[in-house]
Amino acid sequence: MILILIQNEIEKITKRKRTYISFVLITILIPFIVAAINNGGTTLEKSIYGQLSDSFFFTGSLLNGYLATYIIIAVLINQMPFLSTIVASDIFSGEYSRSTFRIYLTRPISRSQVLISKVFVVLSYTSLLMAFFFFYSLLVSTIWLGTGELAVFHKGILFLSSDVVLFRFFIAFFIANSVMLTISLLCLLISTMTKNSITPIIITISIVFIGTAITYIPIELFKKVNPFLFTGYINSFLKAFHDPIPWVHIQSMTITCLTWSTLFIWLSFFFFNKKDITE
């Protein structure tokens, strides 16, 4: 039955145009950003190592597809919660507002199974979106600008050789996706409790905003709390490019995100199973 429910959910979302907004936006936006990076290449390189030219000379160019992808992801990652919550925000509240649960939940199916199918679809959509974001950026950038070393900032400038960069991007994807999945599940939870699709997005983004502020405001209390908040790891994907890779931090991020995700799913079960569908 779960598979049938998942099939139904997939059919419902794939036949809606709004599902594709995020993908279309990314498809259009990324090449423009890569073009801009290509145009501003000299300035970019100078900003990375310009100060060192007294003591060193440089061969080749730092400007390549890997650097462009790194910049694109670093700049746009904070906007991804808006896009990844498009499906999650509507998956329950849309059914409430359109009253479609009247025909759906009056079938011999359990609400828990319905929720599991919707959770699965939200997780799949978010992961697919993030994968598309990462690897489409990588594809466009490397086709346009080629590959090479990646210069990142970690205790100064760190150059990663081209053999390891792809692996680092995979780790970065894992980290970013874990956080984004948690954000999507938060949105799903709020969707189980509201009757319109905008409220879950607003509340989710507000929570992410507050959590991000906690990360950056240098107050002792916030510093203690931050490692336990999934919002504290939104920019943690940058650590995938550190040397050595901070596996302990990644582990901590995984546990935190898993814990919050589990809590959000459990609460969703609790609210949805008890909810009186009066719409």
Added chain:
Amino acid sequence: MKNIVLKLLLITATSQNLISNDSLINHIILKTNQEFEKVSDFQANMTVLLSVPGIRMPKKEYKVFYKKPNKFKATTEGFGVLPNTGLFTSPQNNFDNLKDLKIIYNQSSIDTNHIIISGTLISDSLKAKFPNEYAKLSFNPIVEVLVDTSKWLISTVTSKIDTLKLFEIKNNYKLYENKYYLPSTSKVEYFIKDMKLANWLKNDMPSMIGAEQQLKMNQGVVKGVITVNYTDYKINKDLPDYIFKKKID
């Protein structure tokens, strides 16, 4: 025979306690330069390992080309970082940057086949930017050049102010084609105050990228090391000039 004469001269110098001997110095410079001049050109494979605070780079392979008097070219796949100083400088150039040359001979610290020539660095010869003229005038590092007199090779070049080291270049040589001594390994060590290093990274990328990755600044002196290994020398093959049209590639 020549070596014995030199040793006698050195013993005399010792007894006279740090005497500068222009003719001896000139002789040493001449001999080291002659050794250097044996090589008109060469190409080699070079592996560079950077371990400088503020820059970390994995081992990188380069192809290097050199042609007398001062043509140099390095090529690599992708991006490469090479130090401005310490590579392929002729002995003459080394000593031309120094004034008030004198021999320092301390038997307890070096063996009898080595001699130290010390001099004051001419600040105009530096590429360094000084905040003002006074700073320029008061910046007087001492440079000590350790010469291997058995082979007439520069083993070490150390720059310091009083007892504080600024940088040190150490070369190990091998005999190639039974004729030519060329470096097999060069090690360049930088000793600088961390604060100065942090200035390298001033106008960084927008702080959202790696904000917390800024170099932690401390007041101490830190050491940076650049290790260069050379292999597969091809010496005096009459490299054409067009190779050196661009210094870097």
Added chain:
Amino acid sequence: MSLIEIKSVNKSFGSLEVLKNISFNIEKNTIVGILGPNGSGKSTLMRIISGLIKTWKGDICFYGDSIRLNNSYLHSTGFLIEDPAFYEHLTAIENLNLLARLSKTPAWRINQALKRVDLDKSLNKKVSQFSYGMKQRLGIAQAILNDADILFLDEPNNGLDPNGMIQMNKTITNLNKLGKTICISTHILEDVKELCSHIIILKDGELILDNSIENLLMNTKKYVIKSKNSKNVESALSKIKNLKIIEKTDKKIVINSSLKIQEIIQLIPHDVDIFSINKEPDIENLFL
């Protein structure tokens, strides 16, 4: 054993008591009308039976098994709750496919259901392009999709034009003839009188009537007289004692009388043309 047994069902939304101790049974192969004004709890009761409302007191049994234990009874039920609501971006057949999969209904039933409600020519049309009447019919189609034993239709004639209503009533009657038990909730008296064999009246969340039409007819004092010209009938009836005219139109007079039907017929002069005289259950007073 009754098909459905509703036992002391109570439901409150906050401090508002919507259903107060409701108990009645639904027998097989009947058409039960749940009558009541807006806000009387009819839709709430249907939502409770369908499982849409989870927090309620009491018990409901389907063939003796409590619906609280599991929802397998939903294999044998079909629901049309209030306005029909579908996935508007999907076509009619896509909507029914989604639902058919959930009860493992074979594909041929989908076509059968659409044919039954006369939507077989619109199956590939998006629901967003359907008229209200078409959506209502599609609502019936999804309710009968799994060949349910009992159908719960909440205000099935809501929003339909007169022709639509006639069609809907016909469909309901035909389904009953096929052996289906049907429970209609409505606030339209005429629908109940025309279709139902049993009537439940709810008012302010309370059960005020639970009786068969047959019994109501036996005990009623209300008669409907249809004639060519009701004026003639009216003048004849006005002379009769123990008779009160409560409603009149050109062709119809409704009277309230303790007399038996045969006695009333005898009291009407022979030259007054009447087409029919029938008892009618007197439920308006209870309803209002």
